[in-house]
Amino acid sequence: MxxxxxxxxxxxxxxxxxxxxxxxxxxxxxxxxxxxxxxxxxxxxxxxxxxxxxxxxMVAKPDWNIDTIVGDDGRDHVVSVDVDKAGDFGDLIRFRVNGRPEKQRRILLIAPMSGHYATLLRSTVKSLLPDAEVWVTDWHNARDIPVSAGKFDVDDYTLYIADYMQELGPDIHAIAICQPAPLALAAAAYLAEREPDRQPASLTLIGGPIDPDAAATDVTDFGRRVTMGQLEELVIQRVGFKYAGAGRMVYPGLLQLTSFVSMNAxxxxxxxxxxxxxxxxxxxxxxxxxxxxxxxxxxVMDMTAEFYLSTVERIFKDRDVARNVFTVNGEPVDIGKITDIAVKVVEGENDDISAPGQCLAALPLLTGLPDSKKAAHLEPGAGHYGIFAGRSWRNNIRPLVLDFIDGNTRAVRKRGPRAVNEDAGGPTPV
Structure with missing residues (x-):
């Protein structure tokens, strides 16, 4: 194919x-x-x-459609979407609420790259904006990225996340939803060992496959049944002549959509x-x-072939993160090096994509983190979508996450264009 x-x-x-x-x-x-x-x-x-x-x-990128947010003063404030950091494969975007004082809470939402655009988190963003400054990883459609931009696999994805965390400074609170949970954990460990004064204050992992073998689902069963050779032959295609990424090897969005629909045809x-x-x-x-x-x-959006195949092989089949043997460009990443990033795990009782236990597997890996900085929540009756965008998120999970963030906010004092993490004692560009 x-x-x-x-x-x-x-x-x-x-x-x-x-x-x-x-x-x-x-x-x-x-x-x-x-x-x-x-x-x-x-x-x-x-x-x-x-x-x-x-x-x-199927070929249109949805709009965010977040025009205004009601502020503490009861007035509508216009929301603009700005690109804080542009990249070939994704942008770091900020939802700037104009005309209100900047909020103390600073949140980085790490969106999944699993077939849909970051706009899948629209309701999540809307629920957080009244109480926080919000940034989102806005991944690009692989069909629109020229071959000259090079590869993009799990190593590159992890480095993108680490770069965004560094960009936002030590007072940022990262929330990884679904697919990026294991790679966000790896990115946090990467910074904890190499750039401790630029690591995030907290990391919340929501419904992600840290250890896919912890609880079987149709997704993990498929990953076990199919060989890498079969996957490469059956689902990988070259982008056609119509798009800027002509010739790039991808897992096409249309093919992904066929899989999504067939699960609940x-x-x-x-x-x-x-x-x-x-x-x-x-x-x-x-x-x-x-x-x-x-x-x-x-x-739906295309994924680069190397990202999809390396995710299946390293996250689902070989379980590199679950076994704490993950590497980034050949350099070992030890999750046990996380000692000062508070970590919270959120799971849904009825999650059929990332079943309860898969995300919870992150906590035993955090051997260097005190128990006081670990937390977990299992939402009764909630499915996969509900734990980050549905009623369960709005009514129960969101308040718990915000409380967790407030309880683990670092003191950061401003010095002109730089910020200093008083806990680590080092400067961080902002």
Missing amino acids: RYMATYDLMETIRNTNQWLGATAQAFGSYPATGLFPSPLFQMLAAWGEVTERSFAR ERHTQAFRDQVLAVAKGEASDNDRHNKFYDEYLA
């Missing part, structure tokens, strides 16, 4: 279905169809509308049937529950 023609064929199929949907909507919406006493044309137009929107969203099929009926009856809206969910869910 490692041919540009295969990638272009998938894009052609997607584009054709988008065109068919738009055509069906236009045909079923002709005024003359009102002369026929049959719901056929309404159903055709409805099917076309849902189909066209679905296939169009019956539920997704029923959701689309219901939406077609709702549109035909005039009961749907542009921002109804279905569209808000699927506009995000269907928007």
Whole structure:
């Protein structure tokens, strides 16, 4: 499958279905169809509308759509999204709330690179902005990155995270959600040993596969069943001629989406049937529950082949982080070197992606960290999405995380354009 023609064929199929949907909507919406006493044309137009929107969203990066936040003064404050640090494979972006005093809490949200854009954390960002300054890792779609930019694997991902932590200084509190949890832990250990005066104050790990073998799921079972050679042959393709990354080896977003949908095919099929009926009856809206969910869910991005394959091999198969034998560009990273970064683990009782126990495996690895700086929370009845963006996050987990952050905030005094970590005694650029 490692041919540009295969990638272009998938894009052609997607584009054709988008065109068919738009055509069906236009045909079923002709005024003359009102002369026929049959719901056929309404159903055709409805099917076309849902189909066209679905296939169009697959290649569109969603907007953050965070325009204003209510401040402590009760007024709406405009939110701007600024790029604090640009990179070939990702940017460090800041959500700047204009017209309010800067908050003491400073949070770095480490977004997953697992098929969806960082906008998957939109509701998480919105929930934190009223009480904190928020930065997010905004990963780029691999299809848009020229081959000349080079490789991007788990080593590069880890160094990106470490670089962002250094950029934000010793008073930053990192929150890693899902896929980046093991690599965020490795990045923290990397800094703890090499740049202790620039390590984050705390690290919260939410639903991540620190040790995939701690509790089996469909995801971990798949990783065990399939060999690396099979994966490389079945899912890796070269970006086609349409995009700037033409020729780059990737795990295509469209192929990832096929896997996502197949895991709950019956539920997704029923959701689309219901939406077609709702549109035909005039009961749907542009921002109804279905569209808000699927506009995000269907928007997928390509991952570089080396990142996907090295993640499967080193995190899931060889369990480098779980066995504390992880390396970055050949240099050992000892998680036991973390002695001053408070670590909290959050899991969902009904998480079927990263089951309870997988993320909790981080705490025994922290042999150099006192128990007073370790914490864990298992949210009853919560699934994977709920522990970082759903009701469980808003009502229960978010307050606990903010309390954990407040209890582990370092004293940092300002000196012009530099900040000093009073606990470590060293300067850190900010």
